[in-house]
Amino acid sequence: MSDMRFQLLETAAALYAERGYEAVSMRDIAKVVGVTQANLYYHFKDKADLIQATLAHVFELRGLSLQGWIAEHPGDQLDAFVRWFVTTLMTDRVFARLLYRELIDGDGERIAMLSRTVLQLPFQVITDAVANGRSAQDAKMVAISYVGFVVGQVLILPLSPGLTGQDDGSENADAVATRLLGLMRSANVEA
Amino acid sequence: MSDMRFQLLETAAALYAERGYEAVSMRDIAKVVGVTQANLYYHFKDKADLIQATLAHVFELRGLSLQGWIAEHPGDQLDAFVRWFVTTLMTDRVFARLLYRELIDGDGERIAMLSRTVLQLPFQVITDAVANGRSAQDAKMVAISYVGFVVGQVLILPLSPGLTGQDDGSENADAVATRLLGLMRSANVEA
């Protein structure tokens, strides 16, 4: 991939994640990269094309990151996945926000792309991890629930200060992951 | 509240929920209601004011709905809340989408409003329900986790077909709520 295209995708990803697709103009992206707005139309057909390319770019990279992580932690796969997912969602702001935006606004096509690129592997990992004694169908339900737990847990973090009255916005990824894993295991044993 | 103001708020809520704030123009809303675009500026100072008023309108109404529901189900409060929340998120598209948008894009002020109007009560209900034997701090953590479980579970529903390979997009609210409650109880007993 050309360097300019890469720069445009990275910049677009950061801006889209922060403000949303509609709120970011082709001019905004061009200005940050330091080229003219017209130049973007040499690299991308139109704005929809840029958005689609940006999502593919980000999700494929993160999918690879997860793949590497899983391979490096052959022991407890469920543990490895949950820690990777929580940590990534809490520290990789671009990925996290684009993922949430897609879950809300993505059409069938884009949701399918998201499933393929980042979620297929963790889904398989969890399904295998919880399989013992369960039907294949049940294992799938549990797996998808777990993905939901992580996604939901990180999404509501900003509510914490307002509800608990204390400012624990600083809760770290390891603590959240450990809490979730404890819950999953306790639910798992009695299933 | 005047009838016109009410109509504008309801229409704005539906359009904002569906497409997002930036993607909806004052003209779009005016057209649906059947007035001119300039008329909106008699009722609202500017677009930001309309958005803020729309969110307050929707969240206050839903907060009242929850309040009524909780009062009518004095038995198992946790059960009542989870069923209300899951059902509402799965059937009230306007509320659900505005809530998710706020969790992503809301600033401190709007998140605080959301906490006050809809989340304060359920948070209290859960905290009380899980309190026995726990420190107040732990109970709060558990309560906020539960809110996250519900939020996450509903958010990932569109992923279900792509991941499980089967089209269970038709999973109903009761089934989801029952599954979540089972998990919460099994985690609760061993805490």
Added chain:
DNA sequence: GTCTATATGCGGATAGAC
């Protein structure tokens, strides 16, 4: 590949008549 220049339309917002 990247630029300048421009067509064309939509957006928020206001003034002032009724």
Added chain:
DNA sequence: GTCTATCCGCATATAGAC
């Protein structure tokens, strides 16, 4: 309260020079 008319800036997108 609601309308018509209008200002003005910004957005996407294209044409064509370099």
